[in-house]
Amino acid sequence: MEYRDLVIIGAGPAGLAAAISAYEQGIRDILILERENFLGGILNQCVHNGFGLHTFHEELTGPEYASRYIDKLSDLKIEYMLETMVIDISEMRNVIAINEKRGVMEIQAGAIILAMGCRERPRGALNIPGSRPSGIYSAGTAQKFVNLDGYLPGREIVILGSGDIGLIMARRLTLEGVNVKMVLEILPYSSGLKRNIVQCLDDYDIPLKLSHTVTKIHGSERIEGVTVSQVDEDLMPIPGTETYVSCDALLLSVGLIPENELSRKANVTINPKTQGPIVNERLETSRPGIFACGNVLHVHDLVDYVSEEAALAGKNAADFIKNVSSEGLEVEIFAGDGVRYTVPNKVNPINVEKYLPVRFRVTKVFSQATVLVEFDNLPVHKKKKTIMTPGEMEQVFLPKSWFTERPFLRKITVRIEGDENA
Amino acid sequence: MYDSIIIGAGVIGANIARELARYDLKIAVLEKMSDVCEATSKGNSGIVHSGYDAKPGTLKAKYNLTGNQMMPELCRKLNIPFRQNGSLTIVFNQEKMAELEKLIERGIENGVSGLMILDRETTMKLEPNLNDAVVGSLYAPTAGIVDPFQLTIGPAEIAVQNGVKFFLSTEVTGLYKTKQGFLVKTNNGNFEALTVINAAGVFADDINNWISERKRLIRPRKGEYCLFDKEVGNLVEHTIFQLPSGVSKGVLVTPTAEGNLLIGPNSLPDNDKFDILTSAEGIQYVLDTAKKSVRNLPTNQIITGFAGLRASEKDGDFVLGEPEDVPGFFNALGIESPGLTAAPAIAVDLATWVAEYLRAQLKAEYIEKRVEYHRFADLSTQEKQELFKSDHDYGKVICRCELVTLAEIKNAIRRPLGATTLDGIKRRTRAGSGRCQGGFCSPRILEILSEELRKDIREIVKSSEKSTYLVGFDKDML
Ligand SMILES: Cc1cc2nc3c(=O)[nH]c(=O)nc-3n(C[C@H](O)[C@H](O)[C@H](O)COP(=O)(O)OP(=O)(O)OC[C@H]3O[C@@H](n4cnc5c(N)ncnc54)[C@H](O)[C@@H]3O)c2cc1C
Numbered sequence: 052m053e054y055r056d057l058v059i060i061g062a063g064p065a066g067l068a069a070a071i072s073a074y075e076q077g078i079r080d081i082l083i084l085e086r087e088n089f090l091g092g093i094l095n096q097c098v099h100n101g102f103g104l105h106t107f108h109e110e111l112t113g114p115e116y117a118s119r120y121i122d123k124l125s126d127l128k129i130e131y132m133l134e135t136m137v138i139d140i141s142e143m144r145n146v147i148a149i150n151e152k153r154g155v156m157e158i159q160a161g162a163i164i165l166a167m168g169c170r171e172r173p174r175g176a177l178n179i180p181g182s183r184p185s186g187i188y189s190a191g192t193a194q195k196f197v198n199l200d201g202y203l204p205g206r207e208i209v210i211l212g213s214g215d216i217g218l219i220m221a222r223r224l225t226l227e228g229v230n231v232k233m234v235l236e237i238l239p240y241s242s243g244l245k246r247n248i249v250q251c252l253d254d255y256d257i258p259l260k261l262s263h264t265v266t267k268i269h270g271s272e273r274i275e276g277v278t279v280s281q282v283d284e285d286l287m288p289i290p291g292t293e294t295y296v297s298c299d300a301l302l303l304s305v306g307l308i309p310e311n312e313l314s315r316k317a318n319v320t321i322n323p324k325t326q327g328p329i330v331n332e333r334l335e336t337s338r339p340g341i342f343a344c345g346n347v348l349h350v351h352d353l354v355d356y357v358s359e360e361a362a363l364a365g366k367n368a369a370d371f372i373k374n375v376s377s378e379g380l381e382v383e384i385f386a387g388d389g390v391r392y393t394v395p396n397k398v399n400p401i402n403v404e405k406y407l408p409v410r411f412r413v414t415k416v417f418s419q420a421t422v423l424v425e426f427d428n429l430p431v432h433k434k435k436k437t438i439m440t441p442g443e444m445e446q447v448f449l450p451k452s453w454f455t456e457r458p459f460l461r462k463i464t465v466r467i468e469g470d471e472n473a
Numbered sequence: 474m475y476d477s478i479i480i481g482a483g484v485i486g487a488n489i490a491r492e493l494a495r496y497d498l499k500i501a502v503l504e505k506m507s508d509v510c511e512a513t514s515k516g517n518s519g520i521v522h523s524g525y526d527a528k529p530g531t532l533k534a535k536y537n538l539t540g541n542q543m544m545p546e547l548c549r550k551l552n553i554p555f556r557q558n559g560s561l562t563i564v565f566n567q568e569k570m571a572e573l574e575k576l577i578e579r580g581i582e583n584g585v586s587g588l589m590i591l592d593r594e595t596t597m598k599l600e601p602n603l604n605d606a607v608v609g610s611l612y613a614p615t616a617g618i619v620d621p622f623q624l625t626i627g628p629a630e631i632a633v634q635n636g637v638k639f640f641l642s643t644e645v646t647g648l649y650k651t652k653q654g655f656l657v658k659t660n661n662g663n664f665e666a667l668t669v670i671n672a673a674g675v676f677a678d679d680i681n682n683w684i685s686e687r688k689r690l691i692r693p694r695k696g697e698y699c700l701f702d703k704e705v706g707n708l709v710e711h712t713i714f715q716l717p718s719g720v721s722k723g724v725l726v727t728p729t730a731e732g733n734l735l736i737g738p739n740s741l742p743d744n745d746k747f748d749i750l751t752s753a754e755g756i757q758y759v760l761d762t763a764k765k766s767v768r769n770l771p772t773n774q775i776i777t778g779f780a781g782l783r784a785s786e787k788d789g790d791f792v793l794g795e796p797e798d799v800p801g802f803f804n805a806l807g808i809e810s811p812g813l814t815a816a817p818a819i820a821v822d823l824a825t826w827v828a829e830y831l832r833a834q835l836k837a838e839y840i841e842k843r844v845e846y847h848r849f850a851d852l853s854t855q856e857k858q859e860l861f862k863s864d865h866d867y868g869k870v871i872c873r874c875e876l877v878t879l880a881e882i883k884n885a886i887r888r889p890l891g892a893t894t895l896d897g898i899k900r901r902t903r904a905g906s907g908r909c910q911g912g913f914c915s916p917r918i919l920e921i922l923s924e925e926l927r928k929d930i931r932e933i934v935k936s937s938e939k940s941t942y943l944v945g946f947d948k949d950m951l
């Protein structure tokens with residue numbers, strides 16, 4: 052296990068801006084974890100321009116916008132790991148990540164910033180009846196195919212949903228020689244930006260059909276066509292308005308969902324409305340020391356606001372890490388059940404720098420047992436171990452922040468719980 | 474000349490192949506789809522029924538019970554996700570409680586153990602998310618949930634490991650009696666065999682009728698489903714049934730063996746044998762009915778819908794064994810629910826009958842264990858690290874929603890009867906079956922398949938031959 056002051060999950064515009072901001076507030080021990088093999092997040096597949104008008108007063112492409120932050124990051128020598136996926140985080144800011152070089156890593160963080168972005172809603176959420184052939188993609192997947200991988204998803208395409216990604220893909224695919232037959236929107240208005248409707252559809256004579264949706268998918272192997280129907284004010288299909296449109300691919304641009312599976316693992320409370328964490332004015336979630344920003348918090352239309360919000364999260368996380376308690380009570384560390392001893396046995400929280408390493412040995416061989424750290428008899432850390440033997444020293448890291456969170460702490464206990472095995 | 478040819482590689486054909494492979498016989502399985510488990514065995518509820526529901530004295534009742542009893546051991550042996558979560562059949566008004574008593578009696582007659590009537594309070598304590606209107610339930614502790622894909626793929630792999638030949642994309646188009654046995658015509662050449670086992674699902678009646686005067690008729694009944702995100706997989710712990718209607722067990726609400734939430738099916742009679750489309754009305758009916766069982770059904774967490782066909786034979790029971798007029802031709806026909814549960818038990822009997830007919834001996838050596846595979850996501854941190862040390866491909870996550878690594882995908886391709894399609898990967902590893910439904914990982918999996926199989930990436934398909942995924946490269950249309 053290692054310790055870091057600040058762990059940032061995701062290196063999209065949110066994660067990058069948060070890291071830079073925390074650095075500017077004096078935090079040096081920062082680690083960004085990113086599962087892709089590049090920094091910049093979703094911006095890398097947004098090769099169109101229209102980014103950064105607010106921040107830089109010029110129109111940049113997605114990758115150009117990202118590179119402004121990436122350059123800064125490397126100037127500051129902020130550490131990041133690519134192709135590293137965070138698979139678990141605990142309430143007490145224990146982070147488990149995995150990559151091809153090091154395998155499974157366990158990091159205790161002083162503070163965490165969630166910056167995982169969002170993902171697209173899949174077809175299932177729409178419940179479009181009919182068959183389940185190949186040839187149905189979310190617009191973002193198609194964008195990735197075309198812009199990053201160089202693959203074409205289809206030759207005759209219908210796009211369902213007029214969100215910005217759908218609009219931008221209509222133009223992109225047209226430029227690749229694809230016949231984009233129409234963009235369908237169930238609402239009486241488009242959810243995309245006006246400028247995208249003009250520049251991506253009107254300029255290429257692609258029809259936008261408002262108050263229309265797909266009511267059936269045809270084709271048993273590869274998609275062969277869709278039934279398109281007009282809908283009434285209640286968004287219900289109007290019988291008799293069905294038309295058949297042949298196509299070999301259907302792109303869905305029907306909304307984004309914040310990517311909060313990890314947040315839930317850390318018991319962060321989620322707002323059912325935004326599907327992102329509930330945060331206070333400091334962008335801190337319901338779990339102390341865990342902050343959130345960018346699309347993981349709520350879906351943003353403009354990347355400029357993502358960067359702004361993330362800078363705030365970075366600053367607040369820095370404050371959280373630096374916060375020093377002025378009380379000076381000595382706290383005892385007890386070796387509980389199954390623990391032979393701990394080093395040290397006492398601690399004055401004021402003198403803890405970043406974290407307090409507590410090393411200990413177990414009394415006998417344990418298999419599938421749990422190491423428990425309790426602050427005043429309340430568990431603050433739980434860790435299941437396949438095997439522990441008295442011959443091998445174990446350790447846990449207690450971050451400074453755990454102490455500052457509990458100014459009246461009296462007692463720390465380390466103990467083992469669970470099945471033992473001689 | 475084969476000793477035995479099995480037509481169909483659903484859960485029934487695959488389990489028969491595994492059992493028959495114990496004997497010293499030359500066996501082939503002919504399957505028209507490009508993989509095993511591509512028909513009804515992939516579109517069902519995945520419930521290991523306890524067996525109180527079937528009419529006493531029927532084959533359904535008999536094989537349901539034995540299948541249920543065999544399941545825990547079989548799943549442990551073959552590393553198949555299975556959980557004995559128990560079922561609750563709930564009723565909404567006091568008069569109907571009497572019907573639960575009748576079900577218990579029927580269950581006892583069928584040999585089902587542990588059945589119990591629970592009052593409202595106990596029922597609600599077990600399942601706090603049930604609808605308030607519930608007045609009581611029938612508890613069946615021996616009911617369970619199983620991964621239907623693995624229950625097919627696992628036994629099929631064992632069969633291959635023991636010498637059975639699988640011919641995929643091979644459709645049987647004709648069946649004739651010969652002096653010695655049978656001539657089986659397919660799109661992939663002719664086969665000859667001493668015995669033929671008909672496990673062709675909803676098409677088994679056609680095959681029977683080609684060769685026997687004892688005519689059979691399958692009238693498929695369609696069932697539609699909604700599958701929910703794992704996030705809400707714990708909405709219920711037990712499988713929740715409503716009172717059975719006579720023709721079907723009704724719409725259930727259940728966790729799946731893999732941890733999702735599943736609701737369905739409806740029952741649409743006289744369905745076309747090729748039609749497994751979902752319909753707006755069907756899905757609506759399933760949602761409305763499930764809402765009677767549970768409160769707060771999280772409809773915004775639906776990730777996909779699907780449908781399956783029940784192979785209902787006109788006489789209403791399983792049809793097993795030789796018709797009087799065609800010795801050596803064995804049916805496993807009309808295997809509708811509880812067919813998944815019954816599959817291991819049906820397989821033992823059919824294999825025994827075929828072996829007796831052929832006077833076959835048991836082989837000296839029979840491989841019981843599948844080639845090893847790991848579900849990385851299910852391991853502890855320490856176990857994950859151990860596995861990583863043995864193969865760094867375990868450090869590369871391909872499917873993020875289900876946490877499936879490169880090592881697992883490669884394993885799925887390289888195993889006996891390895892995956893060759895996106896769906897094949899999905900059923901073996903779960904990659905692509907999570908909340909984003911393959912949005913992220915499909916392109917990577919295409920690349921891995923193309924590399925491992927040394928095929929052009931454009932030729933890699935979702936499942937069947939024409940279900941291509943990519944149509945070309947950028948600008949190649951200009
Ligand atoms: C397809 C698309 C097109 C867009 N087009 C425009 C546009 O034209 N103009 C505009 O102004 N805005 C646009 N936006 C909006 C803008 O790009 C986003 O608001 C912005 O990128 C969000 O930044 P983020 O850092 O929150 O998320 P992201 O950019 O999505 O970054 C999140 C990062 O976190 C990583 N991550 C997630 N989970 C983990 C994990 N468990 N472990 C490690 N890493 C993880 C991801 O790989 C990703 O790199 C678009 C958004 C999308 C999705």
Ligand SMILES: Cc1cc2nc3c(=O)[nH]c(=O)nc-3n(C[C@H](O)[C@H](O)[C@H](O)COP(=O)(O)OP(=O)(O)OC[C@H]3O[C@@H](n4cnc5c(N)ncnc54)[C@H](O)[C@@H]3O)c2cc1C
Pocket residue numbers: 480481482483484485486503504505506509510511512513514515516517518519520521522643644645646672673674675676677694695696697738781782783784808809810811812813814815
């Ligand atoms: C909606 C629904 C819900 C169900 N729920 C449950 C449940 O919860 N529990 C339970 O125990 N059971 C359940 N069942 C029943 C169970 O799914 C089936 O009994 C079982 O899957 C049947 O397996 P099979 O191998 O006979 O058929 P299939 O899986 O259909 O396999 C038959 C195979 O034969 C192949 N084939 C057909 N014709 C030819 C040919 N001419 N040449 C070559 N190959 C051919 C097909 O391609 C197919 O792969 C359910 C069924 C349905 C439809």
